[in-house]
Amino acid sequence: MRLLIIEDEERLAQSLRQGLAAEGYAVDLAHDGVRGLELALTEPYSAIVLDLMLPGLNGFKVCRELRTAGNSVPILMLTAKNGEYDEAESLDCGADDFLSKPFSYVVLTARLRALLRRGAAARPPVLAVGALRIDPAARRCTAADRQVRLTTKEFAVLECLAHRPGEVVPKGGILDTVWDAAFRGDVNIVEVYIAALRRKLDVPGVGCRIETVRGAGYRLVPDAH
Ligand code: CA
Numbered sequence: 001m002r003l004l005i006i007e008d009e010e011r012l013a014q015s016l017r018q019g020l021a022a023e024g025y026a027v028d029l030a031h032d033g034v035r036g037l038e039l040a041l042t043e044p045y046s047a048i049v050l051d052l053m054l055p056g057l058n059g060f061k062v063c064r065e066l067r068t069a070g071n072s073v074p075i076l077m078l079t080a081k082n083g084e085y086d087e088a089e090s091l092d093c094g095a096d097d098f099l100s101k102p103f104s105y106v107v108l109t110a111r112l113r114a115l116l117r118r119g120a121a122a123r124p125p126v127l128a129v130g131a132l133r134i135d136p137a138a139r140r141c142t143a144a145d146r147q148v149r150l151t152t153k154e155f156a157v158l159e160c161l162a163h164r165p166g167e168v169v170p171k172g173g174i175l176d177t178v179w180d181a182a183f184r185g186d187v188n189i190v191e192v193y194i195a196a197l198r199r200k201l202d203v204p205g206v207g208c209r210i211e212t213v214r215g216a217g218y219r220l221v222p223d224a225h
Contacts, residue, residue, distance in 0.1 A: 002026040002043070002046055004028045006048065006054065006214055007078070008053075024115040028071075031135065033056040034056035037057060043098060048063060052090070063077065064093050075095045095137075096118070132206055136159055143201055143205075150197075157193045157194065160177045161210065161219065165220050168182065169218060171190045171218070173188060175189075198210055
């Protein structure tokens with residue numbers, strides 16, 4: 001098992017390396033985001049411990065770059081602040097787990113073992129329709145290789161359609177999947193999100209479209225059909 005630790009606090013990085021090496025892991029170190037990303041993209045690691053606050057590229061960016069490149073190595077993000085925002089954002093950018101500093105070494109190794117057991121296979125696959133790519137784990141959407149910025153709800157609506165390309169998904173089905181049970185608004189809110197998605201996905205070469213099926217719902221269909 002070969003691990004990469006991307007951490008700019010050299011003493012912390014060294015002590016983690018010594019501890020993990022003593023447990024039989026091969027450990028590489030990088031002290032900035034640029035070098036870390038370079039190593040992560042070229043070497044076959046079983047898992048990466050990634051600090052959030054790094055010189056060069058921060059942890060979020062390293063993580064996003066790796067996921068965009070199709071690299072699904074398990075990532076444990078170290079967040080400096082004890083903030084929910086950081087933690088949520090770590091998971092949103094495609095990290096598999098996070099640990100707030102200061103952390104206990106015992107907890108770190110336990111989390112790493114859990115990640116290694118789950119491996120990279122636990123990541124949901126990237127959904128593809130036409131030239132649209134939806135990566136549920138990284139919460140990322142591209143159309144003809146261009147990044148499309150979607151709100152959380154827009155992403156969820158699109159993901160819902162992309163799970164069943166060519167099939168009609170009723171408005172109520174989208175509502176039940178994307179909005180929680182406490183939602184008391186009009187089912188037609190779905191139309192608002194569909195309209196926004198159509199605008200944002202109107203990219204040359206996207207190769208698919210959202211069709212309205214009157215009285216039934218919506219479907220995401222590739223252009224060839
Ligand atoms: Ca740091």
